[in-house]
Amino acid sequence: MSTGAKDHAQLSDIFNKDEARVDWHDETLWFVRAKRDKAANSLPEWEALRETASQIKDNVLSNLHDYLLQFEANAEKNGIKVHWAANGEEHNKIVHSILKESGVNRIVKSKSMLTEECHLNDYLHKNDIEVIDTDLGERIVQLAEEPPSHIVLPCIHKKKEEIGDLFHKHLGTPEGASDPVFLTAAARDHLREKFITRKAAITGVNFAIAETGEFVVCTNEGNADMGAHLADVHIACMGIEKIVPLRKHLSVFLRILTRSATGQPITTYSSHFKKPRPGQTMHIVLVDNGRTTQLGREDFRNSLKCIRCAACMNTCPVYRRSGGHSYHTAIAGPIGSILAPNLDMKNYADLPFASTLCGSCSNVCPVKINIHEQLYKWRQVIVKEGYADPKKAMAMKAMDFTLSNPSIYKIAGKAGRWVLKHAPFTVNNKLNLWYKHREMPESPKQSFGEWYKQNNKND
Amino acid sequence: MTVGLFIPCYIDQFYPNAAIATLTLLKKLGVDVVYPTKQTCCGQPMANSGFEHLTQGCNDLFIENFSEFDYVVSPSGSCVLHIKDHLHADKAEDKALGIRKKIYELTEFLTDVLKVEKLTASFPHKVGVHQSCHGQRGLMLAQMSELVEAPFSKPLHLLNMVEGLELINLKRPDECCGFGGTFCVAEEAVSVKMGKDRVADHLNGGAEYITAADMSCLMHMEGILRRQNSNVKVIHIAEILNAQEF
Numbered sequence: 001m002s003t004g005a006k007d008h009a010q011l012s013d014i015f016n017k018d019e020a021r022v023d024w025h026d027e028t029l030w031f032v033r034a035k036r037d038k039a040a041n042s043l044p045e046w047e048a049l050r051e052t053a054s055q056i057k058d059n060v061l062s063n064l065h066d067y068l069l070q071f072e073a074n075a076e077k078n079g080i081k082v083h084w085a086a087n088g089e090e091h092n093k094i095v096h097s098i099l100k101e102s103g104v105n106r107i108v109k110s111k112s113m114l115t116e117e118c119h120l121n122d123y124l125h126k127n128d129i130e131v132i133d134t135d136l137g138e139r140i141v142q143l144a145e146e147p148p149s150h151i152v153l154p155c156i157h158k159k160k161e162e163i164g165d166l167f168h169k170h171l172g173t174p175e176g177a178s179d180p181v182f183l184t185a186a187a188r189d190h191l192r193e194k195f196i197t198r199k200a201a202i203t204g205v206n207f208a209i210a211e212t213g214e215f216v217v218c219t220n221e222g223n224a225d226m227g228a229h230l231a232d233v234h235i236a237c238m239g240i241e242k243i244v245p246l247r248k249h250l251s252v253f254l255r256i257l258t259r260s261a262t263g264q265p266i267t268t269y270s271s272h273f274k275k276p277r278p279g280q281t282m283h284i285v286l287v288d289n290g291r292t293t294q295l296g297r298e299d300f301r302n303s304l305k306c307i308r309c310a311a312c313m314n315t316c317p318v319y320r321r322s323g324g325h326s327y328h329t330a331i332a333g334p335i336g337s338i339l340a341p342n343l344d345m346k347n348y349a350d351l352p353f354a355s356t357l358c359g360s361c362s363n364v365c366p367v368k369i370n371i372h373e374q375l376y377k378w379r380q381v382i383v384k385e386g387y388a389d390p391k392k393a394m395a396m397k398a399m400d401f402t403l404s405n406p407s408i409y410k411i412a413g414k415a416g417r418w419v420l421k422h423a424p425f426t427v428n429n430k431l432n433l434w435y436k437h438r439e440m441p442e443s444p445k446q447s448f449g450e451w452y453k454q455n456n457k458n459d
Numbered sequence: 460m461t462v463g464l465f466i467p468c469y470i471d472q473f474y475p476n477a478a479i480a481t482l483t484l485l486k487k488l489g490v491d492v493v494y495p496t497k498q499t500c501c502g503q504p505m506a507n508s509g510f511e512h513l514t515q516g517c518n519d520l521f522i523e524n525f526s527e528f529d530y531v532v533s534p535s536g537s538c539v540l541h542i543k544d545h546l547h548a549d550k551a552e553d554k555a556l557g558i559r560k561k562i563y564e565l566t567e568f569l570t571d572v573l574k575v576e577k578l579t580a581s582f583p584h585k586v587g588v589h590q591s592c593h594g595q596r597g598l599m600l601a602q603m604s605e606l607v608e609a610p611f612s613k614p615l616h617l618l619n620m621v622e623g624l625e626l627i628n629l630k631r632p633d634e635c636c637g638f639g640g641t642f643c644v645a646e647e648a649v650s651v652k653m654g655k656d657r658v659a660d661h662l663n664g665g666a667e668y669i670t671a672a673d674m675s676c677l678m679h680m681e682g683i684l685r686r687q688n689s690n691v692k693v694i695h696i697a698e699i700l701n702a703q704e705f
Contacts, residue, residue, distance in 0.1 A: 009647070013648040022652060318646070352509075353508075354649075355639070356592065357592070358596065360603075360605055380509050382509055383510055396513055400505060400517070403505075403516065404499070404517060406496075409468070417473075433644040434647075437683065439681075439685035447471050448479065
């Protein structure tokens with residue numbers, strides 16, 4: 001996503017110009033977090049489920065090579081064609097070549113964050129292939145020519161009136177119509193025609209089972225099923241970390257996925273695809289795109305345990321008040337901030353700093369990724385690799401000098417307090433970002449150190 | 460038992476009353492407290508900004524100041540968590556590790572080590588408790604709303620011993636205030652919005668005071684309250700536990 005090279009802080013600043021909208025965005029996502037809490041609390045074994053899910057994923061990451069080969073062998077036995085893509089570009093080329101071979105130039109696609117990550121829509125568009133996103137939220141942002149702002153709720157940043165305007169413009173609904181039931185019905189009519197007429201369908205993959213060679217796609221709208229069942233060609237795109245060893249492991253993951261995501265007990269459709277129906281061809285594209293690099297980074301490898309539930313986004317007080325687009329990457333929020341620097345450290349050097357390290361993300365994570373600790377660790381890596389602002393680096397060196405020397409610290413503290421008291425205008429001005437919306441602390445007569453010296457002469 | 464009192468730099472400079480209350484309270488409870496006068500800072504502002512490699516000076520100084528004590532106690536959960544997680548010294552790693560094991564935030568020291576069950580404090584006011592994240596989620600001073608676990612709270616356990624104190628209810632009992640160290644200026648817009656929302660929750664609950672086991676969150680919220688010309692005040696939990704208002 002191009003943001004004119006603005007960083008998270010600048011984009012958040014723009015987002016915060018409309019405070020009422022920030023309040024609405026925050027409340028909307030907090031509502032989802034509250035639903036998640038209710039769903040989690042309905043299961044006394046919730047924490048045990050999280051621990052189990054985490055351990056299964058740890059096992060997957062430690063044996064990924066073997067599980068992938070097992071999955072490939074079983075999938076091919078089932079009649080699925082398996083492709084391997086080292087990066088996003090290869091992935092896009094593979095998808096394009098399958099479509100070309102099939103003679104298809106208009107397709108439907110259900111939700112897949114991987115294809116967002118690889119910018120597949122752009123690539124296919126440039127190659128004269130029309131892609132219709134069939135997830136309602138994704139269709140809305142597609143009509144608006146925007147990327148999704150959230151991995152589960154792609155158009156959560158849009159109000160129903162804005163969606164009404166979009167539908168009026170693109171789908172011909174009456175001007176001013178904004179009733180969600182009415183708009184959804186209009187979208188359903190619009191999409192039905194696409195499902196019936198498109199010959200190829202792309203879906204994502206939530207879980208791929210090594211033991212059986214099948215894969216599972218979870219949707220609430222049934223749009224993946226509509227697309228795949230009506231199309232002659234089904235292409236499923238998945239990141240290589242989506243493997244689970246055994247089918248029975250779904251009894252853990254399907255229970256935690258949607259409870260964490262939206263607070264539902266389970267997705268409306270959890271569809272298993274094992275083999276193509278007669279006359280259909282089925283493809284799976286297994287994509288690395290930086291995942292093996294991340295797997296090799298000891299401090300960050302377990303970010304690959306992510307099952308894309310977005311609980312970390314919904315709970316993140318920063319995400320709720322800055323919006324998904326402020327992260328200028330396909331996967332926003334806390335998890336995006338630990339995944340993105342792996343792909344491009346320079347471009348995403350700002351993201352690990354877009355957090356107070358409050359730790360709520362790690363607590364809601366159903367697979368127990370230590371997200372906030374990884375944010376801290378990415379900060380260290382980014383600074384060491386030279387992507388920190390040079391002004392900040394100078395300030396930090398000055399701070400180190402002052403704080404390593406008790407006598408200099410005492411003089412600096414006293415000088416600072418004197419300035420605050422006697423020359424506040426030098427601090428209370430627009431160059432001081434603290435002062436823009438906050439008063440400076442009042443300067444006390446004495447520091448504690450000075451008070452202690454005066455009152456504990458015998459110590 | 461001798462306790463080394465660690466007063467973080469910004470409390471030393473801007474909030475001496477929180478430090479005085481901590482010292483007085485510990486002494487009142489019969490603890491032998493020493494304040495090493497050559498202390499400065501735990502190094503967290505640098506480390507959280509990605510410059511942990513520049514904190515060796517602070518680390519060495521910290522070890523020099525505090526390794527001799529039986530316990531190190533501090534009225535700041537965030538600084539304590541930093542020391543617990545990140546204090547290192549190639550030349551004295553055993554001493555660093557020793558400090559990491561014996562450093563306590565004030566309320567956890569009172570609850571877990573001194574096992575305080577009674578206080579002679581009185582503070583007849585409506586008080587909102589801000590759960591500072593590093594204390595709560597890092598040091599586990601209180602149960603976290605995200606987890607499906609039994610509730611507990613060390614700060615509340617102590618505040619419940621204070622006569623006349625009335626706790627107010629919050630809509631979001633453990634949402635971050637948005638201070639976040641250098642985040643408060645690097646991400647000014649979001650930081651301020653988070654602070655305003657947190658303060659509003661306390662104001663809607665009818666708080667006269669907002670308290671916390673971390674002064675940095677309170678400094679941030681105080682800046683917002685004062686800009687809004689609010690009468691609501693911030694106060695460190697040590698000042699309440701030490702209060703004698705009737």
